Amino acid sequence: MKTLFELYWIFxxxxxxxxxxxxxxxxxLQKEFVEKKKWLDTENIIDYYTLSQCTPGIIxxxxxxxxxFKKKSYLGGIFSALGVITPSIIIISIIATILTNFLHIEAVGHAFAGIRVAVAALVIVTILDMYKKSVIDWLCIILYIASFILSVLTSISPVFIVLGSAITGLVLGTRMQERKERKK
Amino acid sequence: MIYLELFWEFFKTGLFSIGGGLATIPFLYDIGKRYDWLDTSIIPDMIAVSESTPGPIGINMATYTGYMAAKLPGALIASLAIILPSVIIVLVISRLLSSFSQDKRVLNAMYGLRPASLGLITAAAFAVLNVSVITYDTFIESGNILDIIDLKAFVLFVCLLVIRIFFKRIHPILFIVFAGVVGIIFKF
Structure with missing residues (x-):
């Protein structure tokens, strides 16, 4: 029960x-689950994020x-999902009730412009961490660059990019492993 | 019955929107066409509020719509309905994956998936950078090379980046709060 509330609170x-x-x-997520709680590795987080992109619903x-679910099975999954949506329900309801001109408050605009800068810096450092853990050979580098370019320059749905890379991993990754084993 | 309509519509939205919160927008317009409890003219405002308040965009939009349609109960129903299909699907997939997690094919697929997913995240980070630090559009309009970066934002960005790299122990939440305060003080 304690773990369930911990999950709810973290999320x-x-x-x-x-x-x-x-x-x-x-x-x-990296800070809470990998560094503080040590419940997951960086690879787990990348995997769950990846799976989430091709699962219906909000990432x-x-x-x-x-x-x-990984931590505490079905109930763990449910408590975590409820935890992550609770702040939205509270905040949006407040905004919708009293602050109809929320967007026109000057300080709000300035604060969010600052926050966007922080988010960019934080995410970039996280990407560097994840890059070291998941881009481990030349095929990974190609997949990384290809998905970046496809995402920036085209409007192809991420679902197809993710599926394409899974198939590539499945076919070429398996073949590369077989070759490695034959060399041994 | 407005609660049932809200539940059903957002359940469908949750089931069929794949790839992030913004994927729910077309569904909202479609709902607005069919029911009078959603006024489509407020959708752009809802998107703006959802993007600039805490919380995942998709949840914020569902909560907002639900609230506008039927106050707090509406907000609760819409946000629970939009997550219900994906929570069920994720739990089922998790159950299946835990029995296949050592399967070679799953491992190989994940090996290819990770870099591609990271490429998508990099593209998304690049997009945030492009509106917050790099002001390419202003540069195109003015033709002044100095306009290509927002200097205040750039200084903050570099400071935060350096602090983040060298002081791993500081919680990311502090960075967000700090940057928000800096934004207000220095009028970003």
Whole structure:
């Protein structure tokens, strides 16, 4: 029971400090689950994020559910998903009730311009960490660059990019391993 | 019954929107066309609020729509309905994966998936950088090379980057709070 509330509380914090898309939660996940709790490795987080991109629904909720399940099975997944959405429900309800001109408050605009800079810096450092752990040979480098370029320059859905790289990994990765084993 | 309609519509949205919160936008317009409890003219405002408040965008938009349609109960129903399909699907996949986690094919697929997923994250970070630190559009308009970066934002960015790299122990949340305060003081 204690772990369930811990999960709920960690994901409450994650939800509160995620701004924008699901990837902005990565630095906080890394801090809480890899560095502080030591429940997961960086690779786990990349894997869950990747799976979440091709699972229907909101990426942040999917990541939370995967991590919650990994730690504490079905209930863990449910508590984590509820934790990550609670701050949104509270904050948006308040904004919708009293602050109809929320966006026109000057300080809010300045604060969020600053926060976006922090989010960019945090995510870039997290990417460097993850790069060391997951881009381990030339095929990975090609897949990394290809998906970056496809995402920036085309409007191909990330789902197809992710599926394509899974198939590439499955076919070429298997072949590379066989070759390595034959050399031995 | 407005609660049932909200539940059903957001359940479907959760089931069929793949790849992030912004994927829910077309569904919102579609809902607005069919029901009078969602006024499509407020959708752009909802997107702006959802992007600039804490929380995943998709949840914020569901909560916002639900609240506008039926106050707090509406907000609760819409956000629970939008996560329900994915929570069920993720739990099922997790269950399956835990029995296949050592399977060679799964491991090889993950080996290819990780770098590609990281490429997508890099592209997303690049997009945030492009609106916050790099101001390419202003440069195109003015033709002044100095306009290509926002100097204040650039200084903050470099400081945070250096601090983050050398002081690993500081919690990311502190960076976010600090940057928000700096933004207000220095009028970003």
């Amino acid at each position: 409450f914090k994650v939800g509160l400090f995620t701004f924008g898309g699901g990837y902005t939660m990565l630095p906080i 942040a909720v999917n990541v939370s559910t995967y991590i919650g």
